[in-house]
Amino acid sequence: MRKISIVVPCYNEEKVLPIFYNEIKKIMLDMNYLDFEIILVNDGSTDATLEVIKVLAKKDSNVKYISFSRNFGKEAAMYAGFKECTGDYIAVMDSDLQDPPSLIPEMYRLIREDGYDCVATRRVSRTSEPKIRSYFAKKFYKLMNKISNVDIVDGARDFRLMTRQVLNSILEISEYNRFSKGIFGFVGYNTKWLPYENVERAAGTSKWSFWQLFVYSLEGITAFSTTPLVISSLVGILFCLISILVIIAIIIKTLVYGDLTTGWPSTICIIMFVSGVQLLSIGIIGQYLSKTYLEVKNRPLYIIKETNR
Numbered sequence: 001m002r003k004i005s006i007v008v009p010c011y012n013e014e015k016v017l018p019i020f021y022n023e024i025k026k027i028m029l030d031m032n033y034l035d036f037e038i039i040l041v042n043d044g045s046t047d048a049t050l051e052v053i054k055v056l057a058k059k060d061s062n063v064k065y066i067s068f069s070r071n072f073g074k075e076a077a078m079y080a081g082f083k084e085c086t087g088d089y090i091a092v093m094d095s096d097l098q099d100p101p102s103l104i105p106e107m108y109r110l111i112r113e114d115g116y117d118c119v120a121t122r123r124v125s126r127t128s129e130p131k132i133r134s135y136f137a138k139k140f141y142k143l144m145n146k147i148s149n150v151d152i153v154d155g156a157r158d159f160r161l162m163t164r165q166v167l168n169s170i171l172e173i174s175e176y177n178r179f180s181k182g183i184f185g186f187v188g189y190n191t192k193w194l195p196y197e198n199v200e201r202a203a204g205t206s207k208w209s210f211w212q213l214f215v216y217s218l219e220g221i222t223a224f225s226t227t228p229l230v231i232s233s234l235v236g237i238l239f240c241l242i243s244i245l246v247i248i249a250i251i252i253k254t255l256v257y258g259d260l261t262t263g264w265p266s267t268i269c270i271i272m273f274v275s276g277v278q279l280l281s282i283g284i285i286g287q288y289l290s291k292t293y294l295e296v297k298n299r300p301l302y303i304i305k306e307t308n309r
């Protein structure tokens with residue numbers, strides 16, 4: 001019998017986990033032609049998530065868990081789940097039921113019958129989300145697709161089902177600064193996109209603030225595009241050209257009219273502006289340098305404190 005692994009990152013999800021488990025169990029009973037395992041990755045929760053997980057694992061031997069020594073982030077949790085799972089088909093989904101488990105049979109059918117390697121999902125609405133967040137998310141996807149050569153779909157969720165072959169390719173990418181949406185795009189393969197309407201969280205609260213999302217988007221840009229470096233070089237070249245023109249103009253002016261020592265305010269303005277551009281460029285370079293620094297250290301992506309595997 002073929003086996004499906006469901007990888008679920010969990011961070012402070014004590015309220016929603018039992019509901020999630022019941023829902024997924026229903027689907028798995030419907031899909032009884034498959035073996036299954038649920039891999040719950042406890043990402044250093046500070047509430048009773050681990051206890052809830054242990055209760056589930058005790059009553060159901062298909063429930064496996066991995067518990068981190070601290071919060072390492074959703075990206076690390078997904079990677080850990082991917083590493084530990086044993087299925088022929090691997091699904092990854094949030095524990096808050098915003099990724100409808102009811103889509104899984106259809107996703108499986110698309111892989112088995114239509115020959116796709118991977119079935120991914122995309123939200124077509126962003127109801128209940130703050131307007132400003134949706135606005136910036138849209139802009140981010142537009143920008144990302146312009147400046148990087150991997151395809152990143154607007155509204156893409158991490159929720160997807162893939163074959164073992166696709167998963168192995170993803171596991172080969174063991175970089176420290178992980179941006180899954182880019183990694184999924186990078187590995188390629190034949191991917192089918194399933195659109196669905198946004199679903200509200202079943203219980204508990206979102207773990208992402210606007211600021212965290214903003215930082216995550218910068219991570220995405222620096223991980224999959226070096227265009228900002230090119231931009232800062234281009235701006236630098238532009239300013240060199242302008243300054244040469246200005247210097248020539250000043251020399252001619254001085255030769256014709258003599259040195260009048262006027263123009264102090266404009267000098268200050270120019271100095272301020274140019275040093276601003278320099279700082280920005282150094283900042284961009286610093287971003288890449290710091291990512292390289294973290295990558296070179298080769299630290300583990302996560303540390304497991306306990307598991308039942």
Ligand code: UDP
Pocket residue numbers: 008009010011012013043071072073074077093094095096098205206207208
């Ligand atoms: N999550 C995690 N580690 C974190 C933050 C979130 O494992 O540091 C998990 C969380 O438990 C959930 C999923 O990632 O299963 C998505 O989080 P959330 O629902 O808070 O994000 P949103 O749906 O609001 O984007």
Ligand code: MG
Pocket residue numbers: 094096098201206
């Ligand atoms: Mg959610």
